Amino acid sequence: MTQIKGVIPAMMTFFDKEENVDIQCTRRMVDFMLDHGADGFYLTGSTGECFTMTAEERNLVVDTVIDQVKGRVPVIVHVGDIGTKKSIELAKHAYEAGADAISSVPPFYWKFRADDIYSYYKDISEATPLPMVVYNIQLAGLMDMGLLLKLADLPNVHGLKYTARSHDEMGYLKEKLGSDFMIYSGCDEMAFSGMCAGADGIIGSFYNLFPDLYKKILAKVEASDIKGGMRLQKIADEVIFAALKYDFPSVLHGMMNWRGLESGYSRKPFYNYEDSELTGLKEEILRIKEKYQA
Numbered sequence: 001m002t003q004i005k006g007v008i009p010a011m012m013t014f015f016d017k018e019e020n021v022d023i024q025c026t027r028r029m030v031d032f033m034l035d036h037g038a039d040g041f042y043l044t045g046s047t048g049e050c051f052t053m054t055a056e057e058r059n060l061v062v063d064t065v066i067d068q069v070k071g072r073v074p075v076i077v078h079v080g081d082i083g084t085k086k087s088i089e090l091a092k093h094a095y096e097a098g099a100d101a102i103s104s105v106p107p108f109y110w111k112f113r114a115d116d117i118y119s120y121y122k123d124i125s126e127a128t129p130l131p132m133v134v135y136n137i138q139l140a141g142l143m144d145m146g147l148l149l150k151l152a153d154l155p156n157v158h159g160l161k162y163t164a165r166s167h168d169e170m171g172y173l174k175e176k177l178g179s180d181f182m183i184y185s186g187c188d189e190m191a192f193s194g195m196c197a198g199a200d201g202i203i204g205s206f207y208n209l210f211p212d213l214y215k216k217i218l219a220k221v222e223a224s225d226i227k228g229g230m231r232l233q234k235i236a237d238e239v240i241f242a243a244l245k246y247d248f249p250s251v252l253h254g255m256m257n258w259r260g261l262e263s264g265y266s267r268k269p270f271y272n273y274e275d276s277e278l279t280g281l282k283e284e285i286l287r288i289k290e291k292y293q294a
């Protein structure tokens with residue numbers, strides 16, 4: 001697979017007030033993130049509120065972003081859904097639209113057996129020539145190490161997005177699967193640790209907001225500057241912990257607005273904040289800024 005590395009925002013979906021995908025806003029956000037160092041995009045994942053969207057809407061986001069990116073960075077499209085047939089259709093669209101890779105969470109809600117999950121990934125990854133990035137949310141406990149290794153053996157599976165607060169397994173998998181197999185750390189609070197454990201890149205929600213800060217964290221890893229990297233991660237974490245006291249991902253829209261952007265809305269049932277409801281968060285972030293400037 002093309003070596004897709006670095007800071008990859010799990011892109012939010014930007015809706016207008018009537019809950020339609022806001023195409024102009026999406027284009028502006030692509031440019032904002034690219035101007036601030038994004039190395040790629042991960043579309044229509046959970047941060048992108050994909051499970052509230054129709055296939056047509058997901059495809060519209062994919063088409064819009066790919067058109068706006070114009071090949072400047074790679075685009076990974078999350079095609080996960082509960083039905084294999086639905087995911088295959090999304091994957092085929094991603095391929096035709098010019099995506100660089102696809103990705104998927106395992107099927108969820110019902111209790112699927114490991115063999116069902118294996119077949120799900122096999123069927124989707126065989127449906128297009130695109131490389132597949134398996135998306136493991138460790139907390140969900142749907143896939144164990146044995147299954148992940150079996151999936152990594154599938155011809156089109158070339159990557160793993162690994163969202164966890166510990167990186168022992170992830171580091172082991174990187175070592176075992178080799179340099180051509182891309183591993184992405186998916187927990188923004190643990191980006192520094194994930195990169196130190198051998199990840200090739202980071203995919204996450206807060207990179208919509210400040211990819212620039214995370215570029216600096218990755219540079220610290222590259223320079224083996226442990227103290228510097230930890231300090232920057234601590235700043236990010238304080239902001240993230242403050243933000244996570246609010247409804248997520250809708251709070252991200254409010255925070256993006258503070259970067260001088262009109263970043264649209266989340267879709268119901270996600271709650272949309274009035275700016276006045278976020279005053280406490282804004283003050284907390286200012287305090288964090290002052291603390292670290294001192």
Ligand code: NGF
Nearest residue numbers: 010045046047186187188189203204205
């Ligand atoms: O939202 C989750 C839940 N994780 C995201 C990210 O891994 C999701 C993470 O950035 C993602 O990439 C996607 O949109 O599919 C968190 O929001 C962040 O670390 C704050 O906890 O696992």
